[in-house]
Amino acid sequence: MKIATWNVNSLKVRLPHVLDWLEAWQPDILALQETKLIDDNFPAEEIRAAGYEAVYSGQKTFNGVAILSKFKALDIVTDIPDLEDPQRRIMAATIAGIRVINLYIPNGSTVESDKYQYKLDWLDKVTNFIANELKSHQKIVVVGDYNIAPEDIDVREPEKWAGQVLCTDAERAVFKSWLTLGFKDTFRLFDQDEKSYSWWDYRMLAFRRNRGLRIDHILASNVLAETCQSCIIDKEPRKLERPSDHAPVIAEFRV
DNA sequence: ATGGCGGCTCGCAGCCGA
Numbered sequence: 001m002k003i004a005t006w007n008v009n010s011l012k013v014r015l016p017h018v019l020d021w022l023e024a025w026q027p028d029i030l031a032l033q034e035t036k037l038i039d040d041n042f043p044a045e046e047i048r049a050a051g052y053e054a055v056y057s058g059q060k061t062f063n064g065v066a067i068l069s070k071f072k073a074l075d076i077v078t079d080i081p082d083l084e085d086p087q088r089r090i091m092a093a094t095i096a097g098i099r100v101i102n103l104y105i106p107n108g109s110t111v112e113s114d115k116y117q118y119k120l121d122w123l124d125k126v127t128n129f130i131a132n133e134l135k136s137h138q139k140i141v142v143v144g145d146y147n148i149a150p151e152d153i154d155v156r157e158p159e160k161w162a163g164q165v166l167c168t169d170a171e172r173a174v175f176k177s178w179l180t181l182g183f184k185d186t187f188r189l190f191d192q193d194e195k196s197y198s199w200w201d202y203r204m205l206a207f208r209r210n211r212g213l214r215i216d217h218i219l220a221s222n223v224l225a226e227t228c229q230s231c232i233i234d235k236e237p238r239k240l241e242r243p244s245d246h247a248p249v250i251a252e253f254r255v
Numbered sequence: 256a257t258g259g260c261g262g263c264t265c266g267c268a269g270c271c272g273a
Binding site for chain 1: 258259260261262263264270271272273
């Protein structure tokens with residue numbers, strides 16, 4: 001079972017990259033973030049023609065999440081208790097016996113901003129949701145654009161990012177608390193290149209200089225993590241013309 | 256070096272992202 005996540009930064013623009021990537025990698029499940037499409041405009045037919053079912057929760061201009069899969073998605077959730085939020089950032093579904101929780105965690109702008117407080121409040125509600133999902137599901141993945149770099153090792157210039165959004169103690173504490181709930185960061189189950197990142201700024205030739213952050217993650221519940229065979233970041237799509245600023249992350253499981 | 260890039264919008268400049 002191959003499970004992937006990719007912030008595509010506009011599915012309209014990136015659809016050719018996504019279709020090519022599906023063809024090449026044949027993941028069983030691909031979670032997308034920042035589709036930036038209302039549901040009426042979702043390219044369901046093109047994706048179906050590629051051999052994938054799609055479920056999606058979008059809005060105009062911003063945010064938007066979707067799950068593409070070779071198997072039917074059941075028990076779909078796009079809104080969670082105690083979080084009334086017009087921003088479409090959450091999609092949970094059960095696919096081939098695995099509970100997939102796809103998240104586009106808010107960026108947070110700056111520590112002083114209302115958006116940062118929104119991020120922390122949002123994370124608090126989602127933490128409760130995940131804790132509850134653990135009661136009813138054994139095999140869970142929590143995937144997506146976390147907008148959290150868990151450790152300094154996940155940041156090319158940690159001294160520059162110290163205390164900034166994506167790297168604050170409060171955000172990192174949430175990430176750690178999810179591990180404590182009963183998850184593994186599948187990327188860190190394996191030997192990796194020292195400077196492994198999943199996002200690079202479009203500016204300043206950041207990708208060429210490998211100035212990035214690892215903020216896209218695949219967490220697997222402890223039971224499922226036992227079956228994890230690999231987790232990698234595919235940098236190839238970031239080299240294409242008009243790329244997303246994020247790279248896909250792929251984990252493979254013996255299930 | 257506080258810019259830079261890219262996507263979006265009842266666009267022509269300003270927002271949001273990370």
